[in-house]
Amino acid sequence: MVDELALAVRLQSLDSKTASLELEVATLPKQLAEIERKLEAHNRRLEADRAALAANQRDRKKLEGDIQVHEQKISKLRDQMLQAKTNEQYRAFQSEIGWCETEIRKGEDKILDFMEQSEPLEKSLKTAESELKQQAERIEKEKARVRERIAADRKQLMEVQAERKDIVSRMDPKFYADYERIRRKTHGSVVADATDGHCSACMITLRPQFVQDLKKGDRIMHCESCSRMLTYNPAVSFENNVGPAATTA
Numbered sequence: 001m002v003d004e005l006a007l008a009v010r011l012q013s014l015d016s017k018t019a020s021l022e023l024e025v026a027t028l029p030k031q032l033a034e035i036e037r038k039l040e041a042h043n044r045r046l047e048a049d050r051a052a053l054a055a056n057q058r059d060r061k062k063l064e065g066d067i068q069v070h071e072q073k074i075s076k077l078r079d080q081m082l083q084a085k086t087n088e089q090y091r092a093f094q095s096e097i098g099w100c101e102t103e104i105r106k107g108e109d110k111i112l113d114f115m116e117q118s119e120p121l122e123k124s125l126k127t128a129e130s131e132l133k134q135q136a137e138r139i140e141k142e143k144a145r146v147r148e149r150i151a152a153d154r155k156q157l158m159e160v161q162a163e164r165k166d167i168v169s170r171m172d173p174k175f176y177a178d179y180e181r182i183r184r185k186t187h188g189s190v191v192a193d194a195t196d197g198h199c200s201a202c203m204i205t206l207r208p209q210f211v212q213d214l215k216k217g218d219r220i221m222h223c224e225s226c227s228r229m230l231t232y233n234p235a236v237s238f239e240n241n242v243g244p245a246a247t248t249a
Contacts, residue, residue: 004175005191005220007167008229011179012190014164019188021157028150032143039139046128053121060114063107070100070107175220182227192223193233200233202226 074097081093168176182190192201194214199206204225206214214221214232221230 004172005229005231007171008175008179009191009231011164011167011171012183012188014160014167015183015188015190017160018157018164021153021160025150025153025157028146028153032146035139035142035146039136042128042132042135046125046132049121049125049128053118053125056114056118056121060111060118063111063114067104067107067111070104074100179229182222182229186226186228190229192226192228192230194223194230195233199223199226199228199230201228206230 077093077097077100081090081097084090084093171179179190186201189201192199194200194206194211197206197208197211198204202223202225204223206223210221210224211232213219214230217232222228223230
């Protein structure tokens with residue numbers, strides 16, 4: 001019976017380890033996905049900066065094109081103005097030229113605004129590109145670490161499962177069935193200590209006669225409250241471990 005209980009204690013430890021490993025193996029891919037999301041978010045910010053700078057340059061180029069059109073128009077209007085036959089025609093050419101010159105000044109002012117805006121955009125873009133490169137390197141290292149951890153966990157899980165299979169093969173089938181029944185009922189906690197007259201799992205006070213029978217160790221005994229298998233684990237006196245306290249002279 002002592003051997004059976006020892007096997008149950010070891011099996012419980014393996015089951016606990018299995019649950020921990022399976023949880024980690026299930027959780028780590030989520031960590032990988034979260035790492036990928038961080039990189040994607042940084043990429044989106046970078047693309048937004050690139051788009052803003054491209055829009056700035058596109059608007060500037062359009063304004064420069066508009067100014068060129070106005071300048072060409074002014075040149076033609078001045079040539080036509082020399083051929084004006086009446087003051088009214090001359091003033092009309094002047095008015096048209098004045099409007100083109102006003103549009104040119106407006107365009108030049110807007111270009112200056114875009115140039116001022118482009119400086120921080122270019123600086124932000126360079127910073128974002130540098131940060132993305134550094135973050136990508138960090139993320140690749142983190143992903144490699146997580147993958148290594150997953151592989152190590154799976155390897156250890158296979159080893160634990162192999163040992164569990166060996167232990168189960170050495171158990172009496174009826175005893176193992178009892179173990180599994182308790183494990184399902186208590187969510188993995190099958191064996192508990194009987195310490196200082198209490199069940200360490202549910203903390204119920206054990207009957208004195210029950211404790212005396214448990215001390216004998218000649219059969220598997222279960223807590224009368226939670227049904228866990230119990231091991232006798234008497235409270236240890238400090239003096240029993242280190243001897244009586246030293247007396248002062």
